[in-house]
Amino acid sequence: MTDTTDPRLTPLAATLPASVPFVGPEAQERIRGVAFDARLGANELGFGPSPKAIAAMQAETAEIWKYADPESHDLRQALATHHGISPDNIMIGEGIDGLLGYLVRLFINAGDAVVTSEGAYPTFNYHVAGFGGVLHKVPYKGDNEDPLALIEKAREVGAKLIYIANPDNPMGTWHSAATIQQMIGNVPEGALLVLDEAYVEFAPEGTAPAIDTTDARVIRFRTFSKAYGMAGARVGYGISTPEVISAFNKIRNHFGMNRAAQAGALAALNDQPHLAQTLKQVAEARTRIGEIAAENGLTALPSATNFVAIDCGRDGAFAARIVSELGKAGIFIRMPFSDPQNRCIRVSAGPETELDLFAKALPAALKAARV
Amino acid sequence: MTDTTDPRLTPLAATLPASVPFVGPEAQERIRGVAFDARLGANELGFGPSPKAIAAMQAETAEIWKYADPESHDLRQALATHHGISPDNIMIGEGIDGLLGYLVRLFINAGDAVVTSEGAYPTFNYHVAGFGGVLHKVPYKGDNEDPLALIEKAREVGAKLIYIANPDNPMGTWHSAATIQQMIGNVPEGALLVLDEAYVEFAPEGTAPAIDTTDARVIRFRTFSKAYGMAGARVGYGISTPEVISAFNKIRNHFGMNRAAQAGALAALNDQPHLAQTLKQVAEARTRIGEIAAENGLTALPSATNFVAIDCGRDGAFAARIVSELGKAGIFIRMPFSDPQNRCIRVSAGPETELDLFAKALPAALKAARV
Structure with a gap:
């Protein structure tokens, strides 16, 4: 996006970057040219609403x-x-x-x-x-x-x-x-x-x-x-x-x-009955993400949310390579921005089919990231 | 609404009233205890979207x-x-x-x-x-x-x-x-x-x-x-x-x-074909509002919008009484805020059935407002 130095802007506005807190998955999809197969990056509820x-x-x-x-x-x-x-x-x-x-x-x-x-x-x-x-x-x-x-x-x-x-x-x-x-x-x-x-x-x-x-x-x-x-x-x-x-x-x-x-x-x-069902689904998905992490030698952090941070055991650059490799494989996830949280990747507690895709793609992503 | 003098507010925020630019028709309906029969006050498109x-x-x-x-x-x-x-x-x-x-x-x-x-x-x-x-x-x-x-x-x-x-x-x-x-x-x-x-x-x-x-x-x-x-x-x-x-x-x-x-x-x-149809409907409704105004001895202003300002020929207090009387009769309209525009009432170009209700209610509203 064009930055602007419009002299009419307030002094404060003039100093602000034309930046975005997060890049949306749609923007990534437009760059990829194809939609993600699993949308597990924005802590959305893949199970959908009531x-x-x-x-x-x-x-x-x-x-x-x-x-x-x-x-x-x-x-x-x-x-x-x-x-x-x-x-x-x-x-x-x-x-x-x-x-x-x-x-x-x-x-x-x-x-x-x-x-x-x-x-x-x-x-x-x-x-x-x-x-x-x-x-x-x-x-x-x-x-x-x-x-x-x-x-x-x-x-x-x-x-x-x-x-x-x-x-x-x-x-x-x-x-x-x-x-x-x-x-x-x-x-x-x-x-x-x-x-x-x-x-x-x-x-x-x-x-x-x-x-x-x-x-x-x-x-x-x-x-x-x-x-x-x-x-x-x-x-x-x-x-x-x-x-x-x-x-x-x-x-x-x-x-x-x-x-x-x-x-x-x-x-x-x-x-509220639907909310109760959602909480059960999310709890199951968190467990599943923990299992996937363990199967790959990684550690899932305990979570009280609809996502799980997985400690990948190395630095932010390593986690970023995993996010990137998963993205190439059609899996949209995100990761924390700051050190030391950025040793983790963050995976939303989504439907089983999407977690299966994540499970399937993770070993190769880890392998590629380790090179 | 409670005004606030919270000392933590910015000096600017502290000076601002907790006010609303417009009261919504729903708030008026809650006071009335019953819904309006015609919603012609907010320049909404009563014909609906495509x-x-x-x-x-x-x-x-x-x-x-x-x-x-x-x-x-x-x-x-x-x-x-x-x-x-x-x-x-x-x-x-x-x-x-x-x-x-x-x-x-x-x-x-x-x-x-x-x-x-x-x-x-x-x-x-x-x-x-x-x-x-x-x-x-x-x-x-x-x-x-x-x-x-x-x-x-x-x-x-x-x-x-x-x-x-x-x-x-x-x-x-x-x-x-x-x-x-x-x-x-x-x-x-x-x-x-x-x-x-x-x-x-x-x-x-x-x-x-x-x-x-x-x-x-x-x-x-x-x-x-x-x-x-x-x-x-x-x-x-x-x-x-x-x-x-x-x-x-x-x-x-x-x-x-x-x-x-x-x-x-x-x-x-x-x-765009639906837009063209909308423009035709709105033009017809404007004409109809003009006729209703004329039948009541009032003057509709020419309009390039989906509403018509009707000059009621007297002051803002008179127009306000008309708006109030119409409201009591189940017809939601609004009027300009400032003198001299507030000699007018403002009626949205809505569906024929709603304009018929407006036409039916206007003579009595005018009569009551003139007292």
Whole structure:
């Protein structure tokens, strides 16, 4: 893409690269000239959403000539009931990515400090940079984000935002509710903890702290992109106090939601038996990925998500060669960006047929990568 | 909605109201306790999109577990062919509203001057305020936006952005391509003309200037929300030089598009015979709205859009009473916000059955409003 030095841009915009946090699989497919056989790189849910969600979206498509309800009233109401909170505690938006953009805009002025982990979610970093925030990164502790170090760093630099994902992406690891609750309790005055729970439905009981809608020190994000299998629909939500939530109304794109997506998310939420089935499928797929790793002499990390990080035992360059070789063989996977997590490859917990293709392609990819 | 004085907000965010540019009809229906019988207020296309677009969206819903292609490659390619330009001249986004937000963010720093017309599109103003821009408004000239006055004001205040919609919303009036081309030619150094062509497909030949993709003084916006009948899908696009277009990649939500919406827009674009039929239906509906106005002693303004502004001959308070009375009778319409345009009510060119309901309800609404 052409970079631009348009003198009319704001000084901040002029400094930003015209970059993309992730290259999509479609772009890779256009370069390859042929589609991937297995799409296991973006932590999408290959098992798909509830058939009731699909039916609801298809039905609502007949009404697509109407703008969506800017208040997402029905979905917000249903989520409130689901979580046992008030609709005033919930902000629906265009995926967690969209909501993170609004959040950073609300809280970060140029020069403000933000704390995250080295190797955590790049799209959050993209938004922080996009509003001129200054990122301070702390290392993982082993394969986990380090809540204590994040809090300490936030105190040290006077951070306005602190980001943590629980469970973590890209490693799949997780902290207990007690650990996260302790972290919330230690958020410094003037800071807001951004608790990204995109994958929390996949995690064991006891991973998510109880929701406390009176605690303005934390905003939690959930999504229909992962466990509900609707990544392409763009529905996420934030949970916090009414004051933090209502601030989004100052700046958000009020008519930004897709109308069919709203209906689909509502139907997906109402089909909890399907969610239970999904969690079972994903757990089985994680086990299978672990077996495939072991068969190849590699170590799968424990995961509380719909993906598995596989430790390939060498450096990032080695893992990158495996990703590349698998890509040539028609298998789309990704890998962590930062050292030392980038000794791993990251494989989404997909359908058996796709995992079989991965299993089949991995030995040759490893062999080629070892040369 | 609760206002917030959260001390962690940026100074700018703290000053912004938690306001909504428009209240949606669904919110009004929840207050009424019953749905409207005619939805003629939001310039949606009551005739609906191409059946092929609906079918494409429904088919793609089965793939909604996948994120959309962040480059919107296929749609961008098709639009490039359609307009005889390059894909590098096109940025797809979450409706014109979403793209306007990105545009203002790219070009407007706090305190920067922006020029628009008093009574023009409120959502543009919302974005400008949201980034701390200073709005300078010039009056309409009669029922038209005033290109010369906009340019003069921009020169006077050193504006970074100049907004004009052609055809205009909320009045439905339009300028010739020659007038707009002259305006582009007079854009002051350092300014960018934001040419909102959301309604241009409804306008007579000779309304849109030829697209010149070498001219960085203008960015044009088009949408699938109006003539293509997909307001609830959220697909709009900007057209400009590759440099202006690529700047969006610095800050946009790359994975923000709905996957089914992309497929639907592509199918809608490819069904030009359906668009032709839509334009015929809308023209007939405009004529019918004009007849209804005349039957009630009111004057319909000429329109190059899918709505008609009806001059009710008195002040804004009178028009507001008509809107309110029609609402009570189950007819959702809107009206311009500013004097003197607010002497009008604004009625979308909808299906005959809905216009019949409007025709039936209008005399009593007028009578009640006159008391």
